[in-house]
Amino acid sequence: MRYLTKIKKGKTPQSEPIQGLSQVQNSAGGFVFSVSKWTQLSRFLILGSEGGSYYATEQTLTRENAKAVEACIKEDGERVVREIVAVSEAGRAAKNDPALFALAMCAGLGDEKTRRAALDALPKVARIGTHLFHFAAFVEGFRGWGRGLRKAVGNWYDAMPTDALALQAIKYGSRDGWGHRDLLRLSHPKTSDETCNALYHWMVDGWETVGESPHPDPALNMIWAHEKAMKASTGAEVAQLIREYRLPMEATPTDKRTREVWEA
Incomplete structure (x- = not known):
């Protein structure tokens, strides 16, 4: 009698599902309990999919997460927008790109209320110019x-x-x-x-011309200093402008970034 040899006793290996329980196969080939689409949304917003994982490529992870985001948008788009804003503003994610990508999906794939909520939330999620440019690149994939x-x-x-x-x-x-x-x-x-x-x-x-004297308006004065820095002939001139007008390094010419400029 070999009936008992056909019955598994003890622990079920991870490569097989546990009988009677709802499990799905993960990217590593093992069987695990599935997570809800809302949990997957949160994970994507916090962890993203850049670089992939040991078992799944970046493209595969992004596609799977995008499906979860879209499913959440269909169920409750305004809730998705609130979750995006909460994660982004709290700084819970290593990078802001997943939040911008999901917000672009809401702005393009959601119903009217969701699209309006997504666009209203834009300044909260896209807080600097780089964020805004990333959002613009993403949103073109979902709408005009x-x-x-x-x-x-x-x-x-x-x-x-x-x-x-x-x-x-x-x-x-x-x-x-x-x-x-x-x-x-x-x-x-x-x-x-x-x-x-x-x-x-x-x-x-x-600007057609840049005068020799600083601009009286503080905001325009920074632009004036940037223009002068880009036309400076020495690193010492650039360093002086940085010290006087608190210019960021991005506002200086790369070929003039001497040691004095970096220390300024």
Whole structure:
């Protein structure tokens, strides 16, 4: 009698599902208990899928997570937006890209309320220029540049204080094929603030001339200092501008970044 040899006794190996329980096969080939789509959403927002894992490629993980995000959007898109904002603002993720990607999905695949919530949340998730450029690259994969999206991007610029906007303009010039010039030409932000309009003009068309004297407006003064730094002939001149006007390193020419410049 060999009946007993056909029956497994003791622990079930991970390579086989436990009888009577709902298990799924993971990327390593083992069987595990499945997680809900909302748990998968949270994991994606916090961990992302960049670089893949030992058992699954980055492309596979991104595709699987995108399916979970889309399923959550269909069930409760506004909840997805709230989760994105919570994770991003709390700094719970190593990188902000998963939150921006999921927000772009909400802005493109959600119902009207979800799309509106996603676009309203844009300044909370895209807090610097680089974030905004990443979002622009992502969102194009899910929708066109309709009025709502253009208005949301325009509001991102209009809501920023002028000194912060000047810093964004010189520190985060372009990423992912997008720059401030591209987004401003798409969004056409409207403001009565003369300093803002001068900054927008510089970001789109530059300035025809740069005077020898600093600009009296603090925000425009930073742009003036950046222009002078880019035309400086020595590292010592650049270092002096950094010390006087608190320029970020991104606002200086790469070929003039001497030791004195780095120490400034």
